[in-house]
Amino acid sequence: xxxxxxxxxxxxxxxxxxxxxxxxxxxxxxxxxxxxxxxxxxxxxxxxxxxxxxxxxxxxxxxxxxxxxxxxxxxxxxxxxxxxxxxxxxxxxxxxxxxxxxxxxxxxxxxxxxxxxxxxxxxxxxxxxxxxxxxxxxxxxxxxxxxxxxxxxxxxxxxxxxxxxxxxxxxxxxxxxxxxxxxxxxxxxxxxxxxxxxxxxxxxxxxxxxxxxxxxxxxxxxxxxxxxxxxxxxxxxxxxxxxxxxxxxxxxxxxxxx
Amino acid sequence: xxxxxxxxxxxxxxxxxxxxxxxxxxxxxxxxxxxxxxxxxxxxxxxxxxxxxxxxxxxxxxxxxxxxxxxxxxxxxxxxxxxxxxxxxxxxxxxxxxxxxxxxxxxxxxxxxxxxxxxxxxxxxxxxxx
Numbered sequence: 001x002x003x004x005x006x007x008x009x010x011x012x013x014x015x016x017x018x019x020x021x022x023x024x025x026x027x028x029x030x031x032x033x034x035x036x037x038x039x040x041x042x043x044x045x046x047x048x049x050x051x052x053x054x055x056x057x058x059x060x061x062x063x064x065x066x067x068x069x070x071x072x073x074x075x076x077x078x079x080x081x082x083x084x085x086x087x088x089x090x091x092x093x094x095x096x097x098x099x100x101x102x103x104x105x106x107x108x109x110x111x112x113x114x115x116x117x118x119x120x121x122x123x124x125x126x127x128x129x130x131x132x133x134x135x136x137x138x139x140x141x142x143x144x145x146x147x148x149x150x151x152x153x154x155x156x157x158x159x160x161x162x163x164x165x166x167x168x169x170x171x172x173x174x175x176x177x178x179x180x181x182x183x184x185x186x187x188x189x190x191x192x193x194x195x196x197x198x199x200x201x202x203x204x205x206x207x208x209x210x211x212x213x214x215x216x217x218x219x220x221x222x223x224x225x226x227x228x229x230x231x232x233x234x235x236x237x238x239x240x241x242x243x244x245x246x247x248x249x250x251x252x253x254x255x256x257x258x
Numbered sequence: 259x260x261x262x263x264x265x266x267x268x269x270x271x272x273x274x275x276x277x278x279x280x281x282x283x284x285x286x287x288x289x290x291x292x293x294x295x296x297x298x299x300x301x302x303x304x305x306x307x308x309x310x311x312x313x314x315x316x317x318x319x320x321x322x323x324x325x326x327x328x329x330x331x332x333x334x335x336x337x338x339x340x341x342x343x344x345x346x347x348x349x350x351x352x353x354x355x356x357x358x359x360x361x362x363x364x365x366x367x368x369x370x371x372x373x374x375x376x377x378x379x380x381x382x383x384x385x386x387x388x
Contacts, residue, residue, distance in 0.1 A: 021261035078276075104262035112262050145356035152351075152358075167277060170267040189351070214344060215280045227361075233348040 013094035043082035069159030079164035128195035150189030162218035178218035178228030185231035289333030342368030
């Protein structure tokens, strides 16, 4: 495949944190030395290991073009997509690959995603229309300016790199977290949506916006420039406003949330 | 067989990169608070009597105080910089004329306004000086 004989002299050492629940009591480092090319991604290196060196190595991947969000892992300590990270053959030191931080490891580089999926499901991830329309009445219209207010939040690919970057999620696994907040703001920021109050009920809680301390590293590692830190932190303002405005008549609140 | 393994988190995460930048940003706030206390002490001394106020002025002119204020100045500059760097993340996305305003423009605007305000304050202070 990618390891043509002509490039076999260039080799790279890759250290993988392995965990096989049937035989390991705790994760252990295993080093692999493989041939590599200048344009090889970390994902291709893992695929080489699985195909030619050690078939028992487990990792998730699908699209190999940074859109499916499956191959997120810690590469030299930083949460990155394996498909988007290029191996630098010149590096003398070994590359260290570990599963995403802050998540339970199922096997090798595969982590548990079920809690994350539950969080995504909990934030009403769909448009709740203000006034339902029939197809005969036509589509819900939106101006480009209204779209610009939330467009970046639609780009999330659920790769969970932001969760691995978030120390507060590490301290409190029940924190709704940057990724789910990005999706929450994607709908709360949408001019066609009226589900604001339902989602704010989640924002107000101890595991909502107030678990965030504005570290901001989640936005730095985001491969799609979603800026989840912005989604969380603007909801601190929203949560505070809701706290003070709860004494005002209902009408003012729903208008502001729109 | 499922036996998920949760690795313990490093209790010193805040003291290491990449989180060290965040820790320093938050810690700069302590220096700002300390500076506010020095100013507050001045106001209290002024309210007490002339002796107390001149004692506070003598403290300000001391070598220790100058060193302390040099630290305060550095912390304040760092705080201003990092404050406006994080500001775009704490506000709703700014859309002007139908277009999204990039966060770096908001940061730059904040820093420019802070610098202008500081120069105006300094100019007034020099102008009213006896």
